[in-house]
Amino acid sequence: MSEQVETSSPRIWVFIEQEDGQPHPVSWELLGAAQRLANDLPGSVVEGVLLGHNVAGVAPQAFQYGAKRVYLIDDPILEFYRTMPYGMGISKLITKYKPEIFLFGATTLGRDLAGMIATHMRTGLTADCTELAIDPKQKILAATRPTFGGNLMATILCRQHRPQMATVRPRVLPMPDPIPDATGEIIREALDMNESDIPLRRLRLIPSEAKVNIEYADVIVAGGRGLGGPHGFKLLGELADALGGVVGASRPAVDAGWMDYEHQVGQTGKTVRPKLYIAAGISGAVQHTVGMSGTDFILAINSDPRAPIFQMANASIVGDLYEVIPELIKQVKGMRNGH
Amino acid sequence: MATKHTFDAIVVGGGPAGTAAALTMARSGLKTILIERGNFVGAKNFFGGVMYTHAIADLLPDFWERTPPFERPLTEQGYWMLAPDSVVRMTHKSEHYKHEPADAYTVLRAQFDPWLAEQASKAGALVVTRTAVLRVLQDSKGKVIGVRTDRPDGDVYAPIVIIAEGVNNLLTQRLGLIKNDLPPRFVALAVKEYISLPAKDIQARFGLTGANEGAAIDIFGDATMGLPGTAFLYTDKAGISIGVGMLLDEFIQHKLRPYEVLARFKNHPVIQPYLEGGKPFEYGAHLIPETGYDRMPKLAADGVMVAGDAAGMVDALHREGTNLAMTAGRMAGLTAIKAHQAGDFSATFLNQYRQDLENSFVLKDMKQYRRMTDFLDTTPHFMGTYANFLNDVALRYFTAHGIPKRDMERQIVGMLQERRSFFGVAQDMVKLLRAMRG
Amino acid sequence: MHSVVAIKQVPDTTNVRINPETGTLIRDGVPTIINPYDIHAVEMAVRLKEQFGGTVTVITMGPPKAAEALIECVEQGADRGILISDRRFGAADTLATSYVLAHAIEAIRAEHPVDLLLFGKQAIDGDTGQVGPGVATRLNVPLVSYAIAVESFDPVKRRAVIHRKIEQGVEVVEVSLPLLMTVEKEIAPVKRAPLSNMIKAATYKPEMWSADTPVQFDITQVGIKGSPTIVGKAFTPPPREAGAILSVAEKGLRDAVAQALTMIGQAHVVTVDLHV
């Protein structure tokens, strides 16, 4: 057990989420954000927290994405995520090392865990943030999040209690570039629990069928109610294939059963951050656009020249998508064939 | 384990008519259930916005102490005649309107109806919401004995049912009290938007001194593209109610979409400045019965009475409906109480309700304006022609051209004759007079 | 069998409007509903009651108006509704909310032991999903979040098998009673309540609890005082800027599409070579 960790400098912690030794990419997005916070918080240090069984192999990746240190609790009890042992283990670390700021991915796991820890530590937790900053005057975390269906943004502060905690949705923050040969220190801590103390056990996992991961796609061709039926998605699929992308959908299209929920973009769906987002037959309601406003380039296709989506698109085509999309497919294919 | 639900009286519908009936009966000790399909009473109800206190006072003499959710008292009322780019205004503002409680207030139904229903609950009525009546239950002789709702174990029984289901009077129709669905000629469709706007802006634009003043303006002519119908602009506390209403027939015939007519009206150069900077908050469409006295359904049959819009009780000319509904509901309730005392629920006994209405303003007014819908129906050009004419006259009259005034007067008469022959004008006026006189 | 369900009355966010001048929520005239997940929690509790007998208690912390929501739960089959309402509870964040609910539940279970606590997975006004885990932590009962089905429930052997939705699929866990579940809508489709429930609910008056009766709450842990987080500022999200508008009607189909592709190409966002 290492004790050479300096205690004076404020620690910014990131929970490194993993399942079966597979790290969740949101952890790296958080490390990137933590680094930006550290730049505004003089003397602070970015560190990772990793729990699981036989997961030490994840730590080097955390170093590459900017963690200076990784606190590791490796224990058979932690093989699968369970609220209680994970929460108790992390609470112990917090009590010992007193981090200033603690960030989690707003995944099902991260939300469950952060909720427990914040209550246990009697501190504040801001959920589902879209932006993190250091308040320049008070030198504390300013966590911004959408509320009321994305109609309003609120910046939340936690003045007196520590750590200041926040969960952040995957893909809201940019993925930092890894530094290949970065290294760091692993600090191991013990869990000190017995299996018999834990009132819950996993009986089995029914894995979901191979699913599209639109959150990490570079090109998304999305359709909405304007498609008028499931057949429209076939056309979008063709364009997506031509561009090497995947298909996304607005909520009405999903609610109508034209597309699976996995494809839904927006407040109650996925947040995406592609390089190119093509929105066809989508009006651009705020609940949809909060899920894709981090896109580099938005191309909107809508027959209504007043569609709100045009207000935010980099390029807009006013026209019938059933004419425009086939033409797009034709021209994209033509280019690739070198015409 | 189906329980048999038995009451002294059942009321269908929680609008002003139904609630007034339920309140009246419950107060006198009848075990009363009011069934409303909305999420709460008033959830989906909306209207233009003027509520008349005389009808509330008849129902609840101490209503003022019960702090009804009124918006603004009416201290200015009147008409605007709209041409495509101008308006002639005729409104009446008076200090005489200023007493408490005032004669009329603008209200929002989503607030007023729940308040009224609460008064009925306090009087002992059982108010059940989120429950729709599917049909009326009758015995083998056709006497009404209860209703079937859309809930499991949902039959309710009572010797008397008061139907106050509003303008979509499906139950009234299924009972055969009215022949069949109203043809589009006899029903108007109104669309309305509630636009939120700071009180100080409303007051500045309408020339009101504070929250103790309010205006209600009915607008003719270009508001409905010259077609028979009216538009309105009412001031609420922190918002404006704006809408247009036309016979359903006109929408169909001219292939107009209600929302587009409203949008066009809102963009009118005279209207637009009143709305500037406001945020559309709520939008809705609702039918208004233009049934008229002669086509009203039978108001009573064995075990059942009909009140309010369901029976076509609307005075469209004065945009009165809620007060007719409330009065009718109260009278139906009083008749039901007497029926219980007499132990007689026959059509003959219940017809007393019709008698009471005939003696009140409700059916007297309906009778007087019995020809109004027909007048508009056969004189469709009326609104457009005369509103434009008035505006042209005004322009002529208020502009100096360096010609003798006598010549100007002749020109004005000429302007009218261009549009309508002398006989045409005379005919229109006689018809209008007849429609007004009954 | 005794279940306690925590429900929240929320503005129907489909109708939410923001005052652009002040950046605050316009609550006037915005209809309120029971948080959509919570009504499924009530339904789950009612089903277990139908199977095993017992009682369903529903609690909420909120303004007096929230009594409506409790009445709606009685319509759905709950037996008892408690509204915890006090000015001093206002402006609570999730930590303060979880304190109030946990403290209330402690008082309820002291009178009548509780086998199951049910929460919605999140409230649609704040979308935090923190209150359920917070209450479980405070009461030290096992937490099963994102529950979608109850495979088995045994109030005698005091064990339940529950399915929960996680990113990798569906996790099936075995857990001891009492436990706290936060539920997805799939947990139990809401059935249409029978008319007798409606009639019962029409005159039902929920119990009203304040900060000091019938249970004493620690005032330092409630409301603003008990909330570590505060809202620094609220604002409407800054808009992205609009780019070129290409009208098919004006430019013709081929040119409009070609120009859009050229712009995408110039932005260097896609690896597919869009212009040759």
Ligand SMILES: Cc1cc2nc3c(=O)[nH]c(=O)nc-3n(C[C@H](O)[C@H](O)[C@H](O)COP(=O)(O)OP(=O)(O)OC[C@H]3O[C@@H](n4cnc5c(N)ncnc54)[C@H](O)[C@@H]3O)c2cc1C
């Ligand atoms: C709490 C809450 C959460 C929500 N979460 C989400 C969410 O996660 N994701 C989401 O997407 N929505 C969400 N919504 C719904 C959101 O408010 C909008 O209703 C929705 O995004 C609208 O979807 P749309 O653009 O596909 O449909 P519409 O708004 O109906 O737009 C369809 C568009 O297609 C255009 N169109 C029609 N025909 C054609 C044609 N032939 N060619 C070209 N254009 C055409 C029309 O002009 C129109 O602009 C949520 C709402 C709430 C209240």
Ligand SMILES: Cc1cc2nc3c(=O)[nH]c(=O)nc-3n(C[C@H](O)[C@H](O)[C@H](O)COP(=O)(O)OP(=O)(O)OC[C@H]3O[C@@H](n4cnc5c(N)ncnc54)[C@H](O)[C@@H]3O)c2cc1C
């Ligand atoms: C745009 C517009 C402007 C108007 N302006 C005015 C005005 O300024 N002043 C005025 O006095 N009047 C006005 N009116 C007329 C007035 O709104 C009506 O005359 C009045 O609301 C009639 O009351 P009611 O109780 O008969 O019907 P409603 O108010 O329509 O109530 C009927 C109720 O029955 C319920 N219901 C229907 N069927 C069932 C069922 N099967 N089971 C359970 N419940 C059922 C409905 O949900 C509803 O709550 C206006 C109307 C409109 C549309």
Ligand SMILES: Nc1ncnc2c1ncn2[C@@H]1O[C@H](COP(=O)(O)O)[C@@H](O)[C@H]1O
């Ligand atoms: N004020 C409250 N009263 C009762 N239950 C609440 C309250 N706030 C939240 N909850 C419960 O906690 C769940 C999650 O809420 P939240 O953490 O606010 O997203 C809700 O679905 C409710 O079951």
